Amino acid sequence: MAITIHKFAQWKQEGRPIAVLTAWDFLSAQMVDAAGADLVLVGDSLAMPVLGYETTLPLTLEEILHHAKAVRRGVKQALMVVDLPFLSYQVSPQAAMLAAGRALKETGAQAVKLEGGYEAIATTIAFLVQAGIPVMGHVGLTPQSYHQFGGFRQQGKSDDEAERILAEAIALEKAGAFSIVLEHIPAKLAQQISQTLTIPTIGIGAGPFCDGQVLVTSDVWGLSDWQPPFAKTYVNLRQQAIEAAQQFCEDVRTQTFP
Ligand SMILES: Nc1nc(=O)c2c([nH]1)NC[C@@H]1CN(c3ccc(C(=O)N[C@@H](CCC(=O)O)C(=O)O)cc3)CN21
Ligand SMILES: CC(C)C(=O)C(=O)O
């Protein structure tokens, strides 16, 4: 049976950790789904390792929808969630509804994810949830706020900031989010948020005390020449891919293949 959002609260209650990976095309989606990921996220991080931008800001709704359609064809078991890109949801709840609605309608995704926990975002999330669109929240280091943060810096280090992030997480749960990503915040804060909320927290660079963990799949596979300090590379596919391509080039030039 394919996974639905209803499993998430149940898994938290049972203490069963939730495994989340990203995907950006048919192949990556097939592979992470076959690996048993609970949730496959078409993250706007695709702007960076996949499309070569320096931040996630340039990514458009059209671009992520194009990728999400391919991901949908590869995901059979996991819950599929699409990140709403910068400027597709901040303008108004109506703008967010159009973007989220398109994600569900045109790609077949089952939920969307929005960054931020300030009042307007909580209002927008409540608006989407009331219309029947499942929403995942995302607080802490929200990469779409890159310029405001002055880089991909850890958030929630001071007591004031930590208190604000906890309050945001509570507001998102109240707004009806079914789960929430905690990115690059101190482990102690992530633990406090996880203990306070009834919806599951999915951490990335947020320590071990979350209800689940997410990594960007190209980092897990070692595809990029760059990755965040908190990522773990499980296999260096970049080097293997380069060597295989080199071998092919050599075989052609030495007429050993075909
Ligand atoms: N491939 C990839 N993996 C990710 O996890 C990821 C993306 N891309 N793109 C979107 C965001 C950006 N992320 C990042 C990127 C860099 C740092 C990082 O290098 N942080 C350093 C210093 C940052 C600074 O001061 O500018 C740190 O020590 O916190 C953290 C998170 C996480 N996300
Ligand atoms: C890392 C996850 C949470 C994300 O938002 C993304 O991949 O864009």
Ligand SMILES: [Mg+2]
């Ligand atoms: Mg994202």
